[in-house]
Amino acid sequence: MRVPQYSGLGPTKPGEKPRVVVLGTGWAGCRLMKGLDTDIYDVVCVSPRNHMVFTPLLASTCVGTLEFRSVAEPIGRIQPAISREPGSYFFLSNCVGLDPDKHLVQCETVTDGAEPLKPWKFEISYDKLVIALGAKPTTFGIQGVEEHAIFLREVYHAQEIRRKLLLNLMLSDVPGVSEEEKSRLLHCVVVGGGPTGVEFSGELSDFIQRDVRQRYSHVKNYIHVTLIEANEILSSFDDRLRHYATKQLTKSGVRLVRGIVKDVKAQKIILNDGTEVPYGLLVWSTGVGPSPLVNSLPLAKAPGGRVGVDEWLRVPSVQDVYSIGDCSGFVESTGKPTLPALAQVAERQGKYLANLLNKIGKAGGGRANGAKEYKYEDPFVYKHLGSMATLGRYKALVDLRQSKEGKGLALAGFTSWFIWRSAYLTRVLSWRNRFYVAINWATTFVFGRDITRI
Amino acid sequence: MRVPQYSGLGPTKPGEKPRVVVLGTGWAGCRLMKGLDTDIYDVVCVSPRNHMVFTPLLASTCVGTLEFRSVAEPIGRIQPAISREPGSYFFLSNCVGLDPDKHLVQCETVTDGAEPLKPWKFEISYDKLVIALGAKPTTFGIQGVEEHAIFLREVYHAQEIRRKLLLNLMLSDVPGVSEEEKSRLLHCVVVGGGPTGVEFSGELSDFIQRDVRQRYSHVKNYIHVTLIEANEILSSFDDRLRHYATKQLTKSGVRLVRGIVKDVKAQKIILNDGTEVPYGLLVWSTGVGPSPLVNSLPLAKAPGGRVGVDEWLRVPSVQDVYSIGDCSGFVESTGKPTLPALAQVAERQGKYLANLLNKIGKAGGGRANGAKEYKYEDPFVYKHLGSMATLGRYKALVDLRQSKEGKGLALAGFTSWFIWRSAYLTRVLSWRNRFYVAINWATTFVFGRDITRI
Numbered sequence: 001m002r003v004p005q006y007s008g009l010g011p012t013k014p015g016e017k018p019r020v021v022v023l024g025t026g027w028a029g030c031r032l033m034k035g036l037d038t039d040i041y042d043v044v045c046v047s048p049r050n051h052m053v054f055t056p057l058l059a060s061t062c063v064g065t066l067e068f069r070s071v072a073e074p075i076g077r078i079q080p081a082i083s084r085e086p087g088s089y090f091f092l093s094n095c096v097g098l099d100p101d102k103h104l105v106q107c108e109t110v111t112d113g114a115e116p117l118k119p120w121k122f123e124i125s126y127d128k129l130v131i132a133l134g135a136k137p138t139t140f141g142i143q144g145v146e147e148h149a150i151f152l153r154e155v156y157h158a159q160e161i162r163r164k165l166l167l168n169l170m171l172s173d174v175p176g177v178s179e180e181e182k183s184r185l186l187h188c189v190v191v192g193g194g195p196t197g198v199e200f201s202g203e204l205s206d207f208i209q210r211d212v213r214q215r216y217s218h219v220k221n222y223i224h225v226t227l228i229e230a231n232e233i234l235s236s237f238d239d240r241l242r243h244y245a246t247k248q249l250t251k252s253g254v255r256l257v258r259g260i261v262k263d264v265k266a267q268k269i270i271l272n273d274g275t276e277v278p279y280g281l282l283v284w285s286t287g288v289g290p291s292p293l294v295n296s297l298p299l300a301k302a303p304g305g306r307v308g309v310d311e312w313l314r315v316p317s318v319q320d321v322y323s324i325g326d327c328s329g330f331v332e333s334t335g336k337p338t339l340p341a342l343a344q345v346a347e348r349q350g351k352y353l354a355n356l357l358n359k360i361g362k363a364g365g366g367r368a369n370g371a372k373e374y375k376y377e378d379p380f381v382y383k384h385l386g387s388m389a390t391l392g393r394y395k396a397l398v399d400l401r402q403s404k405e406g407k408g409l410a411l412a413g414f415t416s417w418f419i420w421r422s423a424y425l426t427r428v429l430s431w432r433n434r435f436y437v438a439i440n441w442a443t444t445f446v447f448g449r450d451i452t453r454i
Numbered sequence: 455m456r457v458p459q460y461s462g463l464g465p466t467k468p469g470e471k472p473r474v475v476v477l478g479t480g481w482a483g484c485r486l487m488k489g490l491d492t493d494i495y496d497v498v499c500v501s502p503r504n505h506m507v508f509t510p511l512l513a514s515t516c517v518g519t520l521e522f523r524s525v526a527e528p529i530g531r532i533q534p535a536i537s538r539e540p541g542s543y544f545f546l547s548n549c550v551g552l553d554p555d556k557h558l559v560q561c562e563t564v565t566d567g568a569e570p571l572k573p574w575k576f577e578i579s580y581d582k583l584v585i586a587l588g589a590k591p592t593t594f595g596i597q598g599v600e601e602h603a604i605f606l607r608e609v610y611h612a613q614e615i616r617r618k619l620l621l622n623l624m625l626s627d628v629p630g631v632s633e634e635e636k637s638r639l640l641h642c643v644v645v646g647g648g649p650t651g652v653e654f655s656g657e658l659s660d661f662i663q664r665d666v667r668q669r670y671s672h673v674k675n676y677i678h679v680t681l682i683e684a685n686e687i688l689s690s691f692d693d694r695l696r697h698y699a700t701k702q703l704t705k706s707g708v709r710l711v712r713g714i715v716k717d718v719k720a721q722k723i724i725l726n727d728g729t730e731v732p733y734g735l736l737v738w739s740t741g742v743g744p745s746p747l748v749n750s751l752p753l754a755k756a757p758g759g760r761v762g763v764d765e766w767l768r769v770p771s772v773q774d775v776y777s778i779g780d781c782s783g784f785v786e787s788t789g790k791p792t793l794p795a796l797a798q799v800a801e802r803q804g805k806y807l808a809n810l811l812n813k814i815g816k817a818g819g820g821r822a823n824g825a826k827e828y829k830y831e832d833p834f835v836y837k838h839l840g841s842m843a844t845l846g847r848y849k850a851l852v853d854l855r856q857s858k859e860g861k862g863l864a865l866a867g868f869t870s871w872f873i874w875r876s877a878y879l880t881r882v883l884s885w886r887n888r889f890y891v892a893i894n895w896a897t898t899f900v901f902g903r904d905i906t907r908i
Contacts, residue, residue, distance in 0.1 A: 008629040050624060051906040067521060072906040076669045083669040092624040092907075109628050112621060122629040167566060170504060170546035174563050175462040175576040215530045215537040432901045439893055447886045452505040452526040453546075 008122035009044065009089075011103070011368065016087060017042045018127035018366035020357060021105060023095045025052050025075055028325025028346035029132035033079040035354025040361035042087035043079060044124060048094050048110045050075055053155055055343055056388075057437065059200040062152070062161040063207035064449035070436040072155050077430050095133070096121070098297055100318040103368045105129065127368045128320050128357060131297070131307055132350070135288035135326035135341055144264030149284035152196055161283060166453040168280040169212065172219045184267060185280035186223040191261055191269075192285035193229030195389040198245060200283060201227045202392030205252040209393070211449045226255045226277065228269075234389060234397070236340075237410075241397045244412040248391045288341050294327050302329030303338055310334055311379030313353050319369050322357075324349035339382055352380045388420045396420040462576035463498065463543075465557070465822065470541060471496045472581035472820035474811060475559060477549045479506050479529055482779025482800035483586035487533040489808025494815035496541035497533060498578060502548050502564045504529055507609055509797055510842075511891065513654040516606070516615040517661035518903035524890040526609050531884050549587070550575070552751055554772040557822045559583065581822045582774045582811060585751070585761055586804070589742035589780035589795055598718030603738035606650055615737060620907040622734045623666065626673045638721060639734035640677040645715055645723075646740035647683030649843040652699065654737060655681045656846030659706040663847070665903045680709045680731065682723075688843060688851070690794075691864075695851045698866040702845045742795050748781050756783030757792055764788055765833030767807050773823050776811075778803035793836055806834045842874045850874040 012019050018041055022029045025047040033043055054071040061068050075090050076083040082090050097106035103126050109119045137153060139145040150164070151157050168185040171177065177185070188204055190197045205225050213220045227233065227249065233256065234242050249256060260272040268278045290305040300308035300316050306329035307315060315321040316331060325346035330336040339345045356376075357366075365371035386400035386409075398416035400409040411419070421441070466473050472495055476483045479501040490497055508525040515522050529544050530537040536544050551560035557580055563573045591607065593599040604618070605611050622639040625631065631639070642658055644651045659679050667674045681687065681703065687710065688696050703710060714726040722732045744759040754762035754770050760783035761769060769775040770785060779800035784790040793799045810830075811820075819825035840854035840863075852870040854863040865873070875895070 049907070050620070067523065069521065069904055069906055074904070074906045076905065084671055086672070089627060089672070090624070091628050092621070093628060109625060109630075111625065112617075120628075120630050124629075163566075166504070167546070170544070171563060171565065173543060174545050174547060174574075175578075176563075176574050217538055218540070218543070430901075432897060432904075435897065443886060443889065447884075450523055450528070450886075451530065452523055452528045453503070 008107075009124045011125040012042070012087075012127060018361065018368075018370070019044055019087065019125070020128045020130065021046065021124055021126035022130045022132060023047070023105070024132035024134055024325070024327075025049055026132060026134045026325055026346060027052070027055070027343045028134075028350045029130065030073070030075070030078050031347045031350025032130055032132065032324065032354045033075070033082070035351055035358070036079070037358045037361065038079070038081035038085060038088065040358060040366060041128075042085060043082055044088065044126075045075055045079075045082060045090045046093050046095055046105070046107050046124070047075075047090075048092065049154070050090060050092060051155075052078060053153075054433070055153070058152060058155070058158050059196060059203050061155070061158040062165070062200065063203050063211075064162070064451060065203060065207075065444045066437060066440045068155050068159060070433055070440050073430055073433060077432070091124075093122075095293065098129075098299075100129075100298070100321055103127070103129075103320065125368075126320070127366060127370070128322065128360075130353065131294075131315070131321065131323040131327060132325045132346075133291060133294055133327045135294075136291045137284060138287050138289040139284070140286070142261055142264060144266075145284055148264050148266055149191070149282040151284055152200060161281065163453060164281050166451060169216050169219065169223075170453070172222060173216065182219065182222045183224075184278040186219060187277075187279050188223070188225045188281045188283070189269065189277060189279040190225065190227045190283045190285065191229075192287065193227055193231075193233030193235075193256075194285060194287065195234065195387070197227060197229070197283070197285040198233055198249070199390050199392075200285065201225055201249060201254045202252065202390055202395075204392075205249070205254050206392035207449060209252060211451065214448070215451055224255065225253065226257055228257045228259050228261065228271075228277075230258070230260045236387060237389070237397060237399050238401065241399055241410050241412055245389070245391055245397055248393075248395050252391075252393055288326060290327065299323075300331055302331050304329060306338065311336070312356060312376045313349060313380055320371065322353055324353055344385060345382060348382060349380060388416070388423065390417065390420055462561075463578045465579040466496070466541075466581060472815065472822075472824070473498055473541065473579070474582045474584065475500065475578055475580035476584045476586060477501070477559070478586035478588055478779070478781075479503055480586060480588045480779055480800060481506070481509070481797045482588075482804045483584065484527070484529070484532050485801045485804025486584055486586065486778065486808045487529070487536070489805055489812070490533070491812045491815065492533070492535035492539060492542065494812060494820060495582075496539060497536055498542060498580075499529055499533075499536060499544045500547050500549055500559070500561050500578070501529075501544075502546065503608070504544060504546060505609075506532060507607075508887070509607070510653075512606060512609070512612050513650060513657050515609070515612045516619070516654065517657050517665075518616070518905060519657060519661075519898050520891060520894045522609050522613060524887055524894050527884055527887060531886070545578075547576075549747065552583075552753075554583075554752065554775055557581070557583075557774065579822075580774070581820055581824070582776065584807065585748075585769070585775065585777040585781060586779045586800075587745060587748055587781045589748075590745045591738060592741050592743040593738070594740070596715055596718060598720075599738055602718050602720055603645070603736040605738055606654060615735065617907060618735050620905060623670050623673065623677075624907070626676060627670065636673065636676045637678075638732040640673060641731075641733045642677070642679045642735045642737070643723065643731060643733040644679065644681045644737045644739065645683075646738065647681055647685075647687030647689075647710075648739060648741065649688065649841070651681060651683070651737070651739040652687055652703070653844050653846075654739065655679055655703060655708045656706065656844060656849075658846075659703070659708050660846035661903060663706060665905065668902070669905055678709065679707065680711055682711045682713050682715065682725075682731075684712070684714045690841060691843070691851060691853050692855065695853055695864050695866055699843070699845055699851055702847075702849050706845075706847055742780055744781065753777075754785055756785050758783060760792065765790070766810065766830045767803060767834055774825065776807055778807055798839065799836060802836060803834060842870070842877065844871065844874055
């Protein structure tokens, strides 16, 4: 597959900085790139998107509370060296293969289909490789999910949800639609009662109560939100918080349904007990699993099919390969449990690994096979700082316990909504986006949400 | 094609308000709807988009100076009655036919292809009909324009330009691209030297000089802008201003080429003299002509194929049909010249017609065939208030002469850039968007342009 000329980036030479290749631009990869010392390393990032998505705020963009761009941070703003340093690059490409013995990754460009160019392959030699490819949504093998449901993980998902919601609102207003069809078009079904599903349901019912009733007054009585969950919603939260969430969601008009989805058709889903649920918009948010690429990598695996790592986030039995974020998990021999697929975990791992690689680089172990003698000290330890989930309408949950059984602060209501908003504001990476998120919230408060369908 | 039930909106009844049906949501239609007295009329708007595009600022959104949503104004914000009054509606549909004798329009829903629903047809009876369908870009029958070039009239055009520009910037950085291919990918060609073409070229070269050089430093020497025009650029402007524009554009790196395009291929255009110009991005902005629907309407026509109107913007020989904006022109018998296809003209006509219809309504002539006795007084008179065009980098032209031969103020440089920006700020319709445009400009000034490709 090698192109004779320009076959990619060859091994680094003595005069050059060692090269860290980062696969992925999620929480883990971006936090790592932000922390890498670019006086020591050149950074090469490979990803099909040139930005990080601030996932906890993505649900808010679907209904126009926030702008899409306020929750997306371009890589060049996270690590400026990538656009400035002669040896650092961002490649809009997918990783398609890995040869750990030769210290090589194979990549293929992303061309979107729009371009008359065909995608082409190239190779990159790495001194250190960080696999931060994330995970993909699970469908439990249910037919029709991929075709008919929309996930909520990327900005284009949020855009699709928004376009569909506004299209359905407008279509249901046009003469010639039966009452039954109107109800179907305006029935928004969310499958999965984790934080994302609950947050999206909350935002959606808030949008309906605050904005749809005013701006689509002809159809306001037809729009409904149903949240389907096989077990309990927000199962990782405190009992008291869960009851509060259930009460609040019900009060704001979200119908909570206990059920297991069996089949997904174009205009209805079928539950295990045979119930048919017609829908106009279906959002799927039932957790994540390993991507096909992660499955295919010739590396040790952790329980659940994730890339296996040891206490220092190294992939065992190969040199210079690390893995962080949702795609990685501790190998069984560490005796450690698999960490939840949370932004919090990914961010902490990215930060830890950046420090570790900086230390290795300073100790002269930055080159390929150069860290064999390095004495690894403090392993990665995850300390859970608490969970948050918003419920819309100035209500949220904050659970500051270390674990589900532990003791600690558990808050619900306006106070925690305020904490939640402030916490997110300061966690949005750049000042530009902190500013835009604040402005977006303020204008939504004053003018209501934007309903332009562009 | 009639659906037996819900076949649309029938003729208004004595207890109801008379119904004005507006086709189109451009400058003309939106200004009209804003001005209509909704105590007198119910307003029904039919358009394939639920917002107005603030076209003079559209060029700025392609390079991230402004947000897409800052230049789009939803209809419900322009005329709140449409979302509140029981007899007023917005239908996301295209008009597909007109029966002026029966006072009926035929419409078909827009479903985007995404929806499993098939588009359906319905009819609306009108008391007054306003045709404000705008125009479509002219291609002069040149092959390949529709397939390969991007126009700059809708928000989705600006989004497409932005996505392509950022894709090309990133692709040209990936190993495996030849020098020649890199130059092609990063060659942005603009065809048409009117205000839109010049403004876009100016914004683009400003983006290249201020942002690309910093953020895509590997490829900064490959990116170029060429503006192709068959005659002179900005031909409606003062000579002195034209020379100033030419000098400024050249200084900021835009290559001006005098030429006529003969053929457009996927990766190159061919000029009349045989020159081949390879391109990565092609923007087509050579003026507008009537749309196929306008051509097909069973109405009197003005020179150039537009819908013919008299001095009161009425379509002659039918009752209760008016036409405004780019789709309309004076019939020959009025002795008046066709007005240029400018936002300014459309906006003035919309305002005039709203007042006229309000007067007719107050005089009791609002119903179908009810204005036969109405005494039409002041005809529509267009007074040109001057032209403006920005050149990027805090430079603009302002030509305040009444006509090309007239005398008056002609400004170029920073002062007129400032006037230009202020003029646009106060013309953006809602306070929300005025606010956002100001914020966007401020953040672009402070942080540079956003380069997220979402």
